[in-house]
Amino acid sequence: HPGIDVNAVRRNFPILSERVNGYPLVWFDNAATTQKPQVVIDRVSYFYEHENSNIHRAAHTLAARSTDAYERARDIVARFIGASSAEDIIFVRGATEAINLVAQTWGRKNIREGDEIVLSHLEHHANIVPWQMLASETGAVIKVIPVDDSGQLLMGEYTKLLSDRTKLVSVTHVSNALGTVTPVHAIVEEGHRAGARILIDGAQSVPHTKVDMQSLGADFFVFSGHKIFGPTGIGVVYGTEEVLADMPPWQGGGNMITDVTFERSLYQPPPGRFEAGTGNIADAVGLGAALEYVERIGIDNISRYEHFLVEYATAAMKKVPGLHLVGTAAQKASVVSFVLDGYEPLEVGKALNEKGIAVRAGHHCAQPILRRFGLEATVRPSFAFYNTCEEIDRMVAALHQLSADAGRR
Ligand code: PMP
Numbered sequence: 232h233p234g235i236d237v238n239a240v241r242r243n244f245p246i247l248s249e250r251v252n253g254y255p256l257v258w259f260d261n262a263a264t265t266q267k268p269q270v271v272i273d274r275v276s277y278f279y280e281h282e283n284s285n286i287h288r289a290a291h292t293l294a295a296r297s298t299d300a301y302e303r304a305r306d307i308v309a310r311f312i313g314a315s316s317a318e319d320i321i322f323v324r325g326a327t328e329a330i331n332l333v334a335q336t337w338g339r340k341n342i343r344e345g346d347e348i349v350l351s352h353l354e355h356h357a358n359i360v361p362w363q364m365l366a367s368e369t370g371a372v373i374k375v376i377p378v379d380d381s382g383q384l385l386m387g388e389y390t391k392l393l394s395d396r397t398k399l400v401s402v403t404h405v406s407n408a409l410g411t412v413t414p415v416h417a418i419v420e421e422g423h424r425a426g427a428r429i430l431i432d433g434a435q436s437v438p439h440t441k442v443d444m445q446s447l448g449a450d451f452f453v454f455s456g457h458k459i460f461g462p463t464g465i466g467v468v469y470g471t472e473e474v475l476a477d478m479p480p481w482q483g484g485g486n487m488i489t490d491v492t493f494e495r496s497l498y499q500p501p502p503g504r505f506e507a508g509t510g511n512i513a514d515a516v517g518l519g520a521a522l523e524y525v526e527r528i529g530i531d532n533i534s535r536y537e538h539f540l541v542e543y544a545t546a547a548m549k550k551v552p553g554l555h556l557v558g559t560a561a562q563k564a565s566v567v568s569f570v571l572d573g574y575e576p577l578e579v580g581k582a583l584n585e586k587g588i589a590v591r592a593g594h595h596c597a598q599p600i601l602r603r604f605g606l607e608a609t610v611r612p613s614f615a616f617y618n619t620c621e622e623i624d625r626m627v628a629a630l631h632q633l634s635a636d637a638g639r640r
Pocket of ligand 1: 263324328357406407434455596
Protein backbone atom coordinates (compact mmCIF):
# COMPACT_ATOMS: atom_id res chain seq x y z
CA HIS A 232 0.00 0.00 0.00
CA PRO A 233 1.40 3.41 -0.94
CA GLY A 234 2.89 5.36 1.93
CA ILE A 235 3.22 2.48 4.41
CA ASP A 236 5.70 -0.38 4.07
CA VAL A 237 3.80 -2.49 6.56
CA ASN A 238 6.38 -5.27 6.83
CA ALA A 239 9.12 -2.77 7.62
CA VAL A 240 6.88 -0.96 10.09
CA ARG A 241 6.00 -4.21 11.88
CA ARG A 242 9.68 -4.91 12.54
CA ASN A 243 9.76 -1.71 14.62
CA PHE A 244 7.34 -3.27 17.15
CA PRO A 245 8.93 -6.19 19.03
CA ILE A 246 5.67 -7.38 20.62
CA LEU A 247 4.14 -8.07 17.19
CA SER A 248 6.40 -11.17 17.05
CA GLU A 249 4.63 -12.71 20.07
CA ARG A 250 2.66 -15.90 19.64
CA VAL A 251 -0.64 -16.43 21.42
CA ASN A 252 -2.23 -19.88 21.67
CA GLY A 253 0.16 -21.09 18.99
CA TYR A 254 -0.68 -18.34 16.49
CA PRO A 255 1.15 -15.12 15.58
CA LEU A 256 -0.42 -12.36 17.66
CA VAL A 257 -2.95 -10.15 15.87
CA TRP A 258 -3.25 -6.91 17.85
CA PHE A 259 -6.68 -5.48 17.08
CA ASP A 260 -7.12 -3.71 20.43
CA ASN A 261 -5.46 -0.45 19.43
CA ALA A 262 -8.32 1.73 20.66
CA ALA A 263 -7.63 0.42 24.18
CA THR A 264 -3.88 0.85 23.87
CA THR A 265 -1.27 0.73 21.13
CA GLN A 266 1.96 -1.26 21.03
CA LYS A 267 5.32 0.47 21.41
CA PRO A 268 8.03 0.75 18.77
CA GLN A 269 11.61 -0.11 19.75
CA VAL A 270 12.57 3.60 19.58
CA VAL A 271 10.16 4.38 22.42
CA ILE A 272 11.32 1.45 24.55
CA ASP A 273 14.94 2.48 23.90
CA ARG A 274 14.28 6.13 24.66
CA VAL A 275 12.80 5.33 28.08
CA SER A 276 15.73 2.98 28.84
CA TYR A 277 18.21 5.65 27.72
CA PHE A 278 16.59 8.11 30.09
CA TYR A 279 17.09 5.79 33.08
CA GLU A 280 20.58 4.80 31.95
CA HIS A 281 21.94 8.28 31.22
CA GLU A 282 19.65 11.12 32.26
CA ASN A 283 17.61 10.17 35.31
CA SER A 284 17.15 12.98 37.80
CA ASN A 285 14.31 15.04 39.13
CA ILE A 286 13.76 18.08 36.95
CA HIS A 287 15.09 21.36 38.24
CA ARG A 288 17.99 23.34 36.93
CA ALA A 289 20.06 22.68 40.01
CA ALA A 290 23.80 22.41 40.32
CA HIS A 291 24.26 19.05 38.70
CA THR A 292 24.51 17.70 35.18
CA LEU A 293 21.84 15.01 35.29
CA ALA A 294 19.23 17.53 36.41
CA ALA A 295 20.04 19.59 33.36
CA ARG A 296 19.82 16.50 31.12
CA SER A 297 16.45 15.36 32.47
CA THR A 298 15.04 18.89 32.42
CA ASP A 299 16.17 19.34 28.83
CA ALA A 300 14.71 15.98 27.80
CA TYR A 301 11.38 16.70 29.52
CA GLU A 302 11.05 20.19 28.06
CA ARG A 303 12.09 18.92 24.64
CA ALA A 304 9.21 16.41 24.86
CA ARG A 305 6.87 19.32 25.58
CA ASP A 306 8.19 21.10 22.47
CA ILE A 307 7.58 17.97 20.37
CA VAL A 308 3.99 17.67 21.63
CA ALA A 309 3.38 21.35 20.83
CA ARG A 310 4.75 20.92 17.30
CA PHE A 311 2.86 17.65 16.75
CA ILE A 312 -0.56 19.17 17.49
CA GLY A 313 0.22 22.61 16.09
CA ALA A 314 0.07 24.48 19.42
CA SER A 315 1.43 28.00 19.21
CA SER A 316 3.66 27.50 22.26
CA ALA A 317 5.05 24.71 24.45
CA GLU A 318 3.57 26.67 27.35
CA ASP A 319 0.13 25.57 26.15
CA ILE A 320 1.05 21.93 26.93
CA ILE A 321 0.43 20.44 30.41
CA PHE A 322 1.64 16.91 31.13
CA VAL A 323 -0.85 14.72 33.01
CA ARG A 324 -1.44 10.96 33.41
CA GLY A 325 -3.74 10.61 30.44
CA ALA A 326 -6.96 11.83 28.86
CA THR A 327 -8.93 10.97 32.00
CA GLU A 328 -6.75 13.09 34.26
CA ALA A 329 -6.70 15.79 31.59
CA ILE A 330 -10.50 16.15 31.59
CA ASN A 331 -10.64 16.02 35.39
CA LEU A 332 -8.05 18.81 35.53
CA VAL A 333 -10.12 21.04 33.26
CA ALA A 334 -13.32 20.24 35.19
CA GLN A 335 -11.72 20.91 38.57
CA THR A 336 -9.88 24.12 37.65
CA TRP A 337 -11.57 25.85 34.75
CA GLY A 338 -14.91 24.25 35.64
CA ARG A 339 -15.01 25.17 39.32
CA LYS A 340 -14.03 28.72 38.52
CA ASN A 341 -16.42 29.29 35.64
CA ILE A 342 -19.45 27.02 36.05
CA ARG A 343 -22.40 28.19 38.18
CA GLU A 344 -25.89 26.93 39.01
CA GLY A 345 -28.06 26.76 35.90
CA ASP A 346 -25.11 26.89 33.50
CA GLU A 347 -25.15 24.26 30.78
CA ILE A 348 -22.46 21.80 29.73
CA VAL A 349 -23.03 20.20 26.32
CA LEU A 350 -21.67 16.67 25.76
CA SER A 351 -22.45 14.19 23.00
CA HIS A 352 -24.09 10.77 23.13
CA LEU A 353 -20.77 9.29 21.88
CA GLU A 354 -18.67 10.22 24.88
CA HIS A 355 -16.33 7.91 26.76
CA HIS A 356 -17.10 7.79 30.51
CA ALA A 357 -13.96 9.93 30.99
CA ASN A 358 -15.81 12.78 29.26
CA ILE A 359 -19.06 12.26 31.17
CA VAL A 360 -18.31 11.48 34.82
CA PRO A 361 -16.02 14.49 35.59
CA TRP A 362 -18.75 16.82 34.28
CA GLN A 363 -21.44 15.04 36.31
CA MET A 364 -19.28 15.48 39.40
CA LEU A 365 -18.88 19.17 38.60
CA ALA A 366 -22.59 19.55 37.84
CA SER A 367 -23.62 17.99 41.15
CA GLU A 368 -21.22 20.33 42.97
CA THR A 369 -22.36 23.47 41.16
CA GLY A 370 -25.95 22.88 40.09
CA ALA A 371 -25.00 23.02 36.40
CA VAL A 372 -27.04 21.08 33.85
CA ILE A 373 -25.72 18.55 31.31
CA LYS A 374 -27.20 18.49 27.79
CA VAL A 375 -26.48 15.76 25.27
CA ILE A 376 -26.13 16.01 21.48
CA PRO A 377 -28.02 12.99 20.07
CA VAL A 378 -26.80 10.77 17.22
CA ASP A 379 -28.52 9.34 14.15
CA ASP A 380 -28.75 5.59 13.44
CA SER A 381 -25.29 5.60 11.86
CA GLY A 382 -23.75 6.95 15.05
CA GLN A 383 -23.06 10.44 13.71
CA LEU A 384 -23.95 13.56 15.69
CA LEU A 385 -27.18 15.34 14.77
CA MET A 386 -25.73 18.78 14.21
CA GLY A 387 -29.13 20.45 13.88
CA GLU A 388 -29.92 19.24 17.40
CA TYR A 389 -26.56 20.60 18.57
CA THR A 390 -27.50 24.04 17.26
CA LYS A 391 -30.79 23.87 19.17
CA LEU A 392 -29.02 22.98 22.43
CA LEU A 393 -26.75 26.02 22.33
CA SER A 394 -27.82 29.17 24.19
CA ASP A 395 -26.33 31.88 26.36
CA ARG A 396 -26.51 29.37 29.23
CA THR A 397 -24.00 27.09 27.44
CA LYS A 398 -20.64 27.55 29.15
CA LEU A 399 -18.81 24.50 27.84
CA VAL A 400 -19.06 22.05 24.95
CA SER A 401 -16.99 18.90 25.49
CA VAL A 402 -17.07 16.42 22.61
CA THR A 403 -14.93 13.57 21.32
CA HIS A 404 -13.15 13.85 17.97
CA VAL A 405 -13.43 10.10 17.34
CA SER A 406 -15.77 7.69 19.15
CA ASN A 407 -13.85 4.86 20.81
CA ALA A 408 -16.92 2.60 20.67
CA LEU A 409 -18.09 3.15 17.07
CA GLY A 410 -15.21 4.91 15.31
CA THR A 411 -17.37 7.89 14.26
CA VAL A 412 -15.30 10.95 13.32
CA THR A 413 -17.27 13.96 14.55
CA PRO A 414 -17.41 17.33 12.73
CA VAL A 415 -15.15 19.03 15.27
CA HIS A 416 -14.53 22.18 13.24
CA ALA A 417 -18.24 22.93 13.03
CA ILE A 418 -18.70 22.02 16.70
CA VAL A 419 -16.01 24.51 17.74
CA GLU A 420 -17.26 27.24 15.44
CA GLU A 421 -20.89 27.04 16.53
CA GLY A 422 -20.01 26.63 20.19
CA HIS A 423 -17.83 29.70 20.11
CA ARG A 424 -20.54 31.68 18.38
CA ALA A 425 -22.76 30.85 21.37
CA GLY A 426 -20.01 32.10 23.69
CA ALA A 427 -19.03 28.69 25.09
CA ARG A 428 -15.57 27.24 25.68
CA ILE A 429 -14.82 24.03 23.78
CA LEU A 430 -12.95 20.91 24.85
CA ILE A 431 -12.15 18.27 22.23
CA ASP A 432 -11.30 14.76 23.46
CA GLY A 433 -8.56 13.66 21.05
CA ALA A 434 -7.77 10.32 22.73
CA GLN A 435 -8.92 8.38 19.65
CA SER A 436 -8.07 10.95 16.99
CA VAL A 437 -4.39 11.88 17.39
CA PRO A 438 -3.16 8.35 16.54
CA HIS A 439 -5.17 8.28 13.31
CA THR A 440 -5.61 11.72 11.84
CA LYS A 441 -3.79 15.01 11.62
CA VAL A 442 -4.79 17.51 14.28
CA ASP A 443 -3.85 21.17 14.21
CA MET A 444 -4.75 23.45 17.07
CA GLN A 445 -4.53 26.54 14.86
CA SER A 446 -7.19 25.42 12.42
CA LEU A 447 -9.27 23.59 15.07
CA GLY A 448 -9.50 26.61 17.34
CA ALA A 449 -10.67 24.68 20.43
CA ASP A 450 -9.94 26.06 23.89
CA PHE A 451 -8.86 22.64 25.22
CA PHE A 452 -7.67 19.46 23.54
CA VAL A 453 -6.70 16.32 25.47
CA PHE A 454 -5.12 12.96 24.65
CA SER A 455 -3.31 9.93 26.13
CA GLY A 456 0.26 8.96 25.22
CA HIS A 457 -0.38 5.21 25.39
CA LYS A 458 -2.90 5.33 22.55
CA ILE A 459 -0.33 6.91 20.21
CA PHE A 460 2.52 4.40 20.62
CA GLY A 461 3.88 6.12 23.74
CA PRO A 462 4.14 4.85 27.33
CA THR A 463 1.25 4.52 29.77
CA GLY A 464 0.84 7.11 32.52
CA ILE A 465 1.50 10.16 30.38
CA GLY A 466 -0.99 12.40 28.59
CA VAL A 467 -1.62 15.96 27.61
CA VAL A 468 -3.90 18.92 28.23
CA TYR A 469 -3.57 21.55 25.54
CA GLY A 470 -5.13 24.87 26.49
CA THR A 471 -4.91 28.23 24.79
CA GLU A 472 -2.77 30.81 26.56
CA GLU A 473 -5.92 32.85 27.20
CA VAL A 474 -7.80 30.11 29.11
CA LEU A 475 -4.81 28.65 30.93
CA ALA A 476 -3.66 32.06 32.22
CA ASP A 477 -6.99 32.48 33.98
CA MET A 478 -7.19 28.99 35.52
CA PRO A 479 -6.44 28.35 39.21
CA PRO A 480 -4.16 25.43 40.14
CA TRP A 481 -5.60 21.99 40.85
CA GLN A 482 -3.17 19.99 42.97
CA GLY A 483 -0.81 21.90 45.25
CA GLY A 484 2.78 21.01 46.06
CA GLY A 485 6.31 21.35 44.82
CA ASN A 486 7.22 22.71 41.36
CA MET A 487 3.93 24.57 40.88
CA ILE A 488 4.86 27.53 43.13
CA THR A 489 7.18 30.51 42.92
CA ASP A 490 7.14 31.28 46.66
CA VAL A 491 5.57 29.73 49.77
CA THR A 492 5.06 31.13 53.25
CA PHE A 493 2.65 29.78 55.88
CA GLU A 494 0.35 32.68 55.03
CA ARG A 495 0.13 32.22 51.26
CA SER A 496 1.63 30.66 48.14
CA LEU A 497 2.42 32.26 44.81
CA TYR A 498 1.95 30.07 41.76
CA GLN A 499 3.97 29.50 38.63
CA PRO A 500 2.51 30.59 35.31
CA PRO A 501 1.15 27.78 33.08
CA PRO A 502 2.09 25.04 32.47
CA GLY A 503 4.14 24.69 35.70
CA ARG A 504 1.16 25.78 37.81
CA PHE A 505 -0.65 22.60 36.80
CA GLU A 506 2.24 20.16 37.30
CA ALA A 507 2.50 19.75 41.08
CA GLY A 508 5.06 17.29 42.40
CA THR A 509 7.36 14.97 40.47
CA GLY A 510 5.68 14.13 37.19
CA ASN A 511 6.12 11.17 34.89
CA ILE A 512 9.39 12.48 33.46
CA ALA A 513 10.65 9.33 31.74
CA ASP A 514 7.35 8.59 30.05
CA ALA A 515 6.94 12.18 28.86
CA VAL A 516 10.32 11.74 27.18
CA GLY A 517 9.07 8.42 25.76
CA LEU A 518 5.97 10.15 24.41
CA GLY A 519 8.21 12.66 22.63
CA ALA A 520 10.02 9.74 20.95
CA ALA A 521 6.66 8.19 19.96
CA LEU A 522 5.44 11.40 18.31
CA GLU A 523 8.74 11.81 16.43
CA TYR A 524 8.33 8.22 15.23
CA VAL A 525 4.80 8.99 13.99
CA GLU A 526 6.14 12.12 12.26
CA ARG A 527 8.70 9.99 10.42
CA ILE A 528 6.01 7.55 9.20
CA GLY A 529 3.75 10.52 8.39
CA ILE A 530 0.30 10.95 9.91
CA ASP A 531 -1.25 11.42 6.46
CA ASN A 532 0.22 8.08 5.33
CA ILE A 533 -1.14 6.49 8.51
CA SER A 534 -4.60 7.99 7.95
CA ARG A 535 -4.80 6.81 4.37
CA TYR A 536 -3.61 3.28 5.15
CA GLU A 537 -5.94 2.87 8.14
CA HIS A 538 -8.87 4.16 6.11
CA PHE A 539 -8.09 1.43 3.60
CA LEU A 540 -7.97 -1.18 6.42
CA VAL A 541 -11.33 -0.04 7.82
CA GLU A 542 -12.95 -0.24 4.38
CA TYR A 543 -11.41 -3.64 3.71
CA ALA A 544 -12.55 -5.01 7.09
CA THR A 545 -16.03 -3.50 6.80
CA ALA A 546 -16.63 -5.02 3.36
CA ALA A 547 -15.44 -8.47 4.48
CA MET A 548 -17.32 -8.43 7.79
CA LYS A 549 -20.59 -7.48 6.10
CA LYS A 550 -20.46 -10.86 4.34
CA VAL A 551 -20.43 -12.83 7.61
CA PRO A 552 -24.00 -14.18 8.12
CA GLY A 553 -25.54 -12.85 11.35
CA LEU A 554 -22.90 -10.17 11.88
CA HIS A 555 -24.28 -6.68 12.56
CA LEU A 556 -22.04 -3.64 12.39
CA VAL A 557 -22.70 -1.03 15.07
CA GLY A 558 -21.77 2.44 13.89
CA THR A 559 -21.90 3.02 10.14
CA ALA A 560 -21.13 6.72 9.86
CA ALA A 561 -19.58 7.87 6.57
CA GLN A 562 -16.59 9.26 8.45
CA LYS A 563 -14.94 6.58 10.59
CA ALA A 564 -11.50 5.97 12.03
CA SER A 565 -9.92 2.69 13.09
CA VAL A 566 -12.87 1.01 14.82
CA VAL A 567 -15.31 -1.60 13.44
CA SER A 568 -17.72 -2.50 16.28
CA PHE A 569 -20.11 -5.41 15.82
CA VAL A 570 -22.30 -8.08 17.36
CA LEU A 571 -22.77 -11.65 16.08
CA ASP A 572 -26.09 -13.52 16.28
CA GLY A 573 -26.02 -16.43 18.71
CA TYR A 574 -23.07 -15.17 20.75
CA GLU A 575 -22.36 -12.79 23.58
CA PRO A 576 -19.62 -10.33 22.57
CA LEU A 577 -17.33 -11.80 25.24
CA GLU A 578 -17.72 -15.28 23.70
CA VAL A 579 -16.64 -13.89 20.33
CA GLY A 580 -13.66 -12.17 21.94
CA LYS A 581 -12.60 -15.38 23.65
CA ALA A 582 -13.02 -17.42 20.48
CA LEU A 583 -10.85 -14.95 18.55
CA ASN A 584 -8.24 -15.08 21.32
CA GLU A 585 -8.10 -18.85 20.81
CA LYS A 586 -6.74 -17.98 17.35
CA GLY A 587 -4.30 -15.38 18.67
CA ILE A 588 -6.51 -12.40 17.76
CA ALA A 589 -6.88 -9.70 20.44
CA VAL A 590 -10.08 -7.62 20.29
CA ARG A 591 -11.97 -5.76 22.98
CA ALA A 592 -15.37 -7.15 23.94
CA GLY A 593 -17.48 -5.16 26.37
CA HIS A 594 -18.98 -1.74 26.87
CA HIS A 595 -15.77 0.14 26.00
CA CYS A 596 -16.38 2.66 28.84
CA ALA A 597 -19.08 4.17 26.64
CA GLN A 598 -22.34 2.69 27.95
CA PRO A 599 -24.68 5.52 26.84
CA ILE A 600 -23.83 5.14 23.15
CA LEU A 601 -24.13 1.34 23.18
CA ARG A 602 -27.51 1.63 24.93
CA ARG A 603 -28.57 4.08 22.23
CA PHE A 604 -28.31 1.03 19.94
CA GLY A 605 -30.02 -1.27 22.46
CA LEU A 606 -26.79 -3.02 23.41
CA GLU A 607 -24.75 -3.56 26.56
CA ALA A 608 -21.62 -4.70 24.73
CA THR A 609 -20.03 -5.14 21.32
CA VAL A 610 -16.96 -6.80 19.86
CA ARG A 611 -14.54 -4.07 18.83
CA PRO A 612 -11.58 -4.71 16.56
CA SER A 613 -9.57 -1.51 16.18
CA PHE A 614 -6.66 -1.02 13.81
CA ALA A 615 -3.29 0.70 13.68
CA PHE A 616 -0.91 1.21 10.77
CA TYR A 617 1.02 -1.98 11.66
CA ASN A 618 -2.04 -4.14 10.97
CA THR A 619 -2.50 -5.95 7.65
CA CYS A 620 -5.20 -7.27 5.34
CA GLU A 621 -3.94 -10.81 6.10
CA GLU A 622 -4.69 -10.23 9.77
CA ILE A 623 -8.18 -9.02 8.89
CA ASP A 624 -8.63 -12.13 6.71
CA ARG A 625 -7.70 -14.31 9.70
CA MET A 626 -10.28 -12.58 11.88
CA VAL A 627 -13.01 -12.72 9.24
CA ALA A 628 -12.34 -16.44 8.62
CA ALA A 629 -12.72 -17.07 12.36
CA LEU A 630 -15.98 -15.08 12.36
CA HIS A 631 -17.34 -17.09 9.41
CA GLN A 632 -16.57 -20.25 11.39
CA LEU A 633 -18.37 -18.93 14.48
CA SER A 634 -21.30 -17.85 12.35
CA ALA A 635 -21.55 -21.32 10.79
CA ASP A 636 -21.35 -22.96 14.23
CA ALA A 637 -24.00 -20.68 15.77
CA GLY A 638 -26.91 -22.77 14.51
CA ARG A 639 -25.46 -25.95 15.99
CA ARG A 640 -25.16 -24.58 19.52
N1 PMP B 1 -11.59 9.41 25.76
C1 PMP B 1 -11.66 8.48 24.82
C2 PMP B 1 -12.42 8.78 23.55
C3 PMP B 1 -11.03 7.25 25.00
O1 PMP B 1 -11.11 6.31 24.05
C4 PMP B 1 -10.33 7.00 26.20
C5 PMP B 1 -9.63 5.68 26.45
N2 PMP B 1 -10.38 4.54 26.08
C6 PMP B 1 -10.29 8.01 27.15
C7 PMP B 1 -10.91 9.20 26.90
C8 PMP B 1 -9.56 7.83 28.44
O2 PMP B 1 -8.19 7.64 28.24
P1 PMP B 1 -7.27 7.12 29.42
O3 PMP B 1 -7.90 5.88 29.94
O4 PMP B 1 -5.96 6.87 28.74
O5 PMP B 1 -7.18 8.21 30.44
